[in-house]
Amino acid sequence: MPRSIEFRDALREAMSEEMRRDERVFLMGEEVAEYSGAYKVSRGMLEEFGPRRVIDTPISEAGFSGLGIGAAMMGLRPIIEFMSWSFSLVAADQVLNNAPKMRYMSGGQLGCPIVFRGNDGAGGQLGSTHSWCVEGLYANVPGVKIAIPSDPYDAKGLLKTAIRDDDPVFFLESERLLSVKGDVPEEEYTIPFGEALIRRPGGDCTIVSFGRPVNFCLEAAEALAKDGIDCEVIDGRTIRPLDIDTIVKSVRKTNCCVVVDQSWPFASPGAEVAAQVHRACFDDLDNHVYRVHSDDVPAPYAYNLEQEMLPNVRKITEAARHATYNA
Amino acid sequence: MPRSIEFRDALREAMSEEMRRDERVFLMGEEVAEYSGAYKVSRGMLEEFGPRRVIDTPISEAGFSGLGIGAAMMGLRPIIEFMSWSFSLVAADQVLNNAPKMRYMSGGQLGCPIVFRGNDGAGGQLGSTHSWCVEGLYANVPGVKIAIPSDPYDAKGLLKTAIRDDDPVFFLESERLLSVKGDVPEEEYTIPFGEALIRRPGGDCTIVSFGRPVNFCLEAAEALAKDGIDCEVIDGRTIRPLDIDTIVKSVRKTNCCVVVDQSWPFASPGAEVAAQVHRACFDDLDNHVYRVHSDDVPAPYAYNLEQEMLPNVRKITEAARHATYNA
Amino acid sequence: MATEATSRAGEAPLAAQLPPDTLRQWLRDMLLIREFEVRTMQAYQNRQVGGFCHVYIGQEAVAVGCTAAARDDDPIITAYRDHGHALARGMDPKYGMAELFGRIGGCAKGKGGSMHFFDASRHMYGGHGIVAAQTPLGAGLAFATKYEDEVIGRRKSDRVTLCFFGDGALNQGAFHESMNLAGILDLPVLFICENNGYSMGTSISRGTTMGHEITAKAAAYGMDSASIDGMDIMAVYDGIRPMIDRCRETSRPAFIEMRTYRYKGHSMSDPRKYRTKEEEEEYEAKDAIEKLVEHLKREHGFTDDEHTAMTKDVKKQVRAAMKWANDSPVPDNTELYTDVYTGYWGPYQGTSLPEMMRE
Amino acid sequence: MATEATSRAGEAPLAAQLPPDTLRQWLRDMLLIREFEVRTMQAYQNRQVGGFCHVYIGQEAVAVGCTAAARDDDPIITAYRDHGHALARGMDPKYGMAELFGRIGGCAKGKGGSMHFFDASRHMYGGHGIVAAQTPLGAGLAFATKYEDEVIGRRKSDRVTLCFFGDGALNQGAFHESMNLAGILDLPVLFICENNGYSMGTSISRGTTMGHEITAKAAAYGMDSASIDGMDIMAVYDGIRPMIDRCRETSRPAFIEMRTYRYKGHSMSDPRKYRTKEEEEEYEAKDAIEKLVEHLKREHGFTDDEHTAMTKDVKKQVRAAMKWANDSPVPDNTELYTDVYTGYWGPYQGTSLPEMMRE
Ligand SMILES: Cc1ncc(C[n+]2csc(CCOP(=O)(O)OP(=O)(O)O)c2C)c(N)n1
Ligand SMILES: Cc1ncc(C[n+]2csc(CCOP(=O)(O)OP(=O)(O)O)c2C)c(N)n1
Ligand SMILES: [Mg+2]
Ligand SMILES: [Mg+2]
Numbered sequence A, B: 001m002p003r004s005i006e007f008r009d010a011l012r013e014a015m016s017e018e019m020r021r022d023e024r025v026f027l028m029g030e031e032v033a034e035y036s037g038a039y040k041v042s043r044g045m046l047e048e049f050g051p052r053r054v055i056d057t058p059i060s061e062a063g064f065s066g067l068g069i070g071a072a073m074m075g076l077r078p079i080i081e082f083m084s085w086s087f088s089l090v091a092a093d094q095v096l097n098n099a100p101k102m103r104y105m106s107g108g109q110l111g112c113p114i115v116f117r118g119n120d121g122a123g124g125q126l127g128s129t130h131s132w133c134v135e136g137l138y139a140n141v142p143g144v145k146i147a148i149p150s151d152p153y154d155a156k157g158l159l160k161t162a163i164r165d166d167d168p169v170f171f172l173e174s175e176r177l178l179s180v181k182g183d184v185p186e187e188e189y190t191i192p193f194g195e196a197l198i199r200r201p202g203g204d205c206t207i208v209s210f211g212r213p214v215n216f217c218l219e220a221a222e223a224l225a226k227d228g229i230d231c232e233v234i235d236g237r238t239i240r241p242l243d244i245d246t247i248v249k250s251v252r253k254t255n256c257c258v259v260v261d262q263s264w265p266f267a268s269p270g271a272e273v274a275a276q277v278h279r280a281c282f283d284d285l286d287n288h289v290y291r292v293h294s295d296d297v298p299a300p301y302a303y304n305l306e307q308e309m310l311p312n313v314r315k316i317t318e319a320a321r322h323a324t325y326n327a
Numbered sequence C, D: 001m002a003t004e005a006t007s008r009a010g011e012a013p014l015a016a017q018l019p020p021d022t023l024r025q026w027l028r029d030m031l032l033i034r035e036f037e038v039r040t041m042q043a044y045q046n047r048q049v050g051g052f053c054h055v056y057i058g059q060e061a062v063a064v065g066c067t068a069a070a071r072d073d074d075p076i077i078t079a080y081r082d083h084g085h086a087l088a089r090g091m092d093p094k095y096g097m098a099e100l101f102g103r104i105g106g107c108a109k110g111k112g113g114s115m116h117f118f119d120a121s122r123h124m125y126g127g128h129g130i131v132a133a134q135t136p137l138g139a140g141l142a143f144a145t146k147y148e149d150e151v152i153g154r155r156k157s158d159r160v161t162l163c164f165f166g167d168g169a170l171n172q173g174a175f176h177e178s179m180n181l182a183g184i185l186d187l188p189v190l191f192i193c194e195n196n197g198y199s200m201g202t203s204i205s206r207g208t209t210m211g212h213e214i215t216a217k218a219a220a221y222g223m224d225s226a227s228i229d230g231m232d233i234m235a236v237y238d239g240i241r242p243m244i245d246r247c248r249e250t251s252r253p254a255f256i257e258m259r260t261y262r263y264k265g266h267s268m269s270d271p272r273k274y275r276t277k278e279e280e281e282e283y284e285a286k287d288a289i290e291k292l293v294e295h296l297k298r299e300h301g302f303t304d305d306e307h308t309a310m311t312k313d314v315k316k317q318v319r320a321a322m323k324w325a326n327d328s329p330v331p332d333n334t335e336l337y338t339d340v341y342t343g344y345w346g347p348y349q350g351t352s353l354p355e356m357m358r359e
Helices: A007-021 A045-049 A061-073 A085-105 A152-164 A213-226 A244-254 A269-280 A303-309 A313-323 B007-021 B045-049 B061-073 B085-105 B152-164 B213-226 B244-254 B269-280 B303-309 B313-323 C013-017 C020-045 C060-069 C083-088 C093-100 C134-152 C167-171 C173-184 C215-219 C233-250 C277-285 C288-300 C304-327 C333-337 D013-017 D020-045 D060-069 D083-088 D093-100 D134-152 D167-171 D173-184 D215-219 D233-250 D277-284 D288-300 D304-327 D333-337
Strands: A003-006 A025-029 A054-056 A077-084 A115-119 A145-147 A169-173 A181-184 A197-200 A205-209 A231-235 A238-240 A257-260 A290-292 B003-006 B025-029 B054-056 B077-084 B115-119 B145-147 B169-173 B181-184 B197-200 B205-209 B231-235 B238-240 B257-260 B290-292 C002-005 C161-166 C189-195 C224-229 C254-259 D002-005 D161-166 D189-195 D224-229 D254-259
Touching (some): A007 A045, A007 A181, A025 A061, A061 A077, A061 A085, A085 B085, A115 A152, A145 A152, A152 A181, A197 A213, A205 A213, A205 A244, A269 A290, A303 C333, B007 B025, B007 B152, B007 B181, B115 B152, B244 B257, B269 B290, B290 B313, C020 C093, C020 C304, C060 C189, C083 C093, C134 C161, C134 C173, C134 C189, C173 D173, C215 C224, C215 C254, C215 D215, C224 C233, C233 C254, D020 D288, D020 D304, D060 D083, D134 D161, D233 D288
Parallel strands (some): A025 A077, A077 A115, A145 A169, A205 A231, B077 B115, B145 B169, B205 B257, B257 B290, C002 C224, C224 C254, D002 D224, D189 D254, D224 D254
Antiparallel strands (some): A145 A238
16 A cells, blocks of 8 residues: 655655665765754664765765765765755766766776765755756766656655666755655655656647656646646656657647746756757647746745746746647 | 958957956966966967966866956956866856856846856867867856857957956857967957857858857858758857847748757757747748757767767758758 | 964953943944844744845854954955854845845845845955855955055055855865965965854864864965954954954965854754754853953943843844835846846846945 | 985885895886887877877886885776876786777777776776866775775775875865865875976966975875875885875875976977976986886896896887787777767667777
């Protein structure tokens, strides 16, 4: 029978199960051990696995990211927690140059099986330095895989897959989702990368999203359904690899498409999906792809401004109406 | 009468003229003074302006980028040279969090009139850590402007505009172009941001590009012309602001479009242009937008692999043939 | 090279010589900061304040003492625990409170929040959210004042920059690059580490090598340094004043440890399991405000009535600030697109100064 | 805490006690590196080698002496001036030369080039192009060996990691974060600074505070340190051997300055205007290879004929390596899409070991 647990619990279960399964796996980051994580994701893990496998670090993102990469070069399987992905900017060289390219630069000699994880995207009024959607920057880089779950079930299944993956994985969580509950089976499961999930079937309009905004899309779809606009909501689950086939199949059926991406619009994953859909569905689309993003401005602190900036339900609904000529 | 000078000379003239014009302008970076720049761009500037305005730094990109930003907050107008934009990754937090957001975070109190400049994109067989096209990462970020000249004339005119601009500008040069010569008038001139240039008029196919690959596009256009395919080559000149109007106007005429962007394909400026063109020209396009990028792999060292990876003339020509149904 | 300034008032001759009214003003400034922070915490509980909010309670003597020892036009910059520095520099609390409330009347129009208090007209170059990210900026402020003196050749201002940061910043590369650059370029900047013993839940000994003697970090850059009792404003003044003067003369950077303590949690959501109640009480017993009150009473006949009156006055001022902040409207949604770029293009609507600077 | 190991052979008792054949092997290794680099420079002039290319001529004693003092399974990692370290670890020069030629037979299949020599089977974890970026990796290698000992509980290997970097890396934040992390986590790593006096055209005194005494950097992290004459392989061995042993025992990190000199330019395109011919000659007069030859002659009856024979033999080996490299084909264009990801998906074609490791 299904249990309902929080997103943060799902993350912890994934890490703990994989650490029991494979002693090469360890967790390192700021406040992950004695403080149980700034967001209590790793609560209890220090007690179970001890200080050699659950390791507190100083505020040295470049240092401990690189340390994790070095350990991965020797075959360990580090989980490096960024308290926020926003702080990964001080470690950008390590996460973008060393992790994703080690195998290539060494001509296949050394891999880098590492998971970087932490909060991504807007928290609650954290302002512009603390609200980065790093997929807008990092998705451009070959050699990484990027997973971005939208609910506890996916959080657990995708994180287990990430930890077992032999390549570097950027795992993007949302602080806003950590306390959200969802059904997660007791039984072991993993979720393959590169397989999008149709969260809501529908015939009139395809809505594609990743991570937290998937939930906004489902809300919008319900509202639109009341007006007889039946949307198919696709949760990409991973940005790299991108499951374009599932998206294209849906658009060939609905003939219109809205992409909802929480990152800034310019040169974003949303732009990529739009471009690829136009390429693959040139003869199928009744309208151009509509894109919903965070506004193209630094994240503001004020509550009303932040809410307005995010890819919210109102924007998604409007986009779907336009895409389906119901505006 | 026009003079022909090297790209590097054009850069130097722009900096020197602006430093004569405005004493708040200074140049700082690794080896810029006594060594005259790793690529001799600043040759003679130490002699003219002295060590207080042409300043060598240690290998501390995060440090001297932030130093420049702090100086800009006080109203100076720093030119910060990255020997290569690839090295800006260790300064990513400074250039992406502090420079572009200072005005916003301070509620309009403090600006950040700074220019970061240096080599961007593939040099000659420099391998994956030294061949970054940072526009693929940084173009996503609001608050910055990005200029990327394709010849000496633009290098000078755009750099002068960048130095006079009151907002942070990322100025992307190409090591491969530094020794290329071109006509540059003696007379003072600047080139406004956000105004693309039609480098070659044509009626059959619009080819849009930025920076060094613009030259490949012109080559390809000549080859295609021989086969009766008349391409219009547009040099974007700046990526932020993007002059989409000039591009759209051209596509409305040619009804097909190829975007050539040296960065990796996924979530790139090229993806953005493609998405915007599809949106604006949905009813005008006879074919989907074709995209030419560097291959989606880390930059290899081997000469043949690097040449194959780049958005070369062959790829552009093929793309234009397909876009115009001449394949 | 590290010098030691101790905490007994008798050994703070410089501060002791200052006119009593100056010390009274210090007391009022510290009381104002504490009251501001107490009400900030309440407002946060009432959800009038959002985001990350870090209060300065316990560390007041550092900001007030340092700015008192500096000139009003000496640039200062700090991290996200910045309310105290802005108030010490004389920002009207109403603009700070409005910023916390996310209102257009805030010092940053409600766009920056708690971590981004700025007051350019008072040479306060912000609050900055990324640990140590302000340290290169601090070096840059110092570079600029020196450049103005030497290149632009205005009348020599010889300004000294005070760059504040927490002990956690000692572990960030940016701090080290800044120290080295300041040393190589002879920048007139004082790097002031507010060592409150913890970065979030990590005691300095768990995160920082030589945490018991952080002036060793300065020695690595050939920099003069001092360790000062930050729980005694007179010791702060006496300790830092000569270093500011020397820096103004020589334009050489220096490093200063201010030994202090934050009485409250790291942010509003911190159970403080990582330290004992006893430890907290021990420090609260050394409270800097109390210490100064006693000194004023002992040396300058400061009376209980005066103390009560001052406290009342401060409470009144902060209450008024909260009212003002509450009456300030939230930013219009069009503010999303202002202050992004200087000019007007596409959706961007130029930039303007906040109300605070338009007075 | 900084200890001083001097350069007079008489004061290198450990090295002096080693069997003569060991010292001869050192000589051959140094000769091999120098010959490899001389031919590399020629090949670069002939455009057989591209990209950035940094030769190790003058610094041979450091890589050879350090690896000789370490165990073969002690991990090593360095920056982009990496040919010497790979060869010192026993990589067949033909794989290195093929890498420089951009051929599939290269140690990295021609994908990495001069700055990215790797030999995982010999525990050489690369050549890294970004200044100081390998220092956190070095800490990670040490973390891994310790983790394997303590957590995975294989037979204790007590491996010590040697992390090499140039003096320019002292100015990068990543280096400082690595030093602090190694100290806090007790990692068995030696940070070895090959101080050749210059980072590109910048003499250490122009770029690094305390450049005259960089062991001060170690003191900031409470780390043991030593300054060693890197132009004397016996001093290198005697200086580092006890530190390696101590590190193996205590698992405590340490910092070592190797005072050395690069005879050639920073890279292939460097006019060296920033230093005098005299300075270069002064150092070339202290040449480490010459010094060892003299020692072998003086102490172990090494003859001119033996010397000539050894030199001939080395030249022959390198000539053969160049021939082999030249015969190795360029990578097929399909190699663009291998070694990006481990598995097969989209255009990606999995990964495989280079020929060097398939022998
Ligand atoms: C680069 C970076 N990493 C992590 C954080 C999250 N964070 C915010 S404050 C803090 C602790 C800083 O402690 P300290 O520097 O001692 O300042 P204090 O809070 O004690 O004033 C951390 C880890 C951050 N803001 N920036
Ligand atoms: C972060 C970074 N900035 C700049 C460069 C360019 N660069 C390559 S080598 C070098 C000088 C390094 O000198 P040093 O560390 O002393 O090593 P050496 O060349 O003397 O062996 C510079 C500036 C780089 N590779 N990485
Ligand atoms: Mg602290
Ligand atoms: Mg050097």
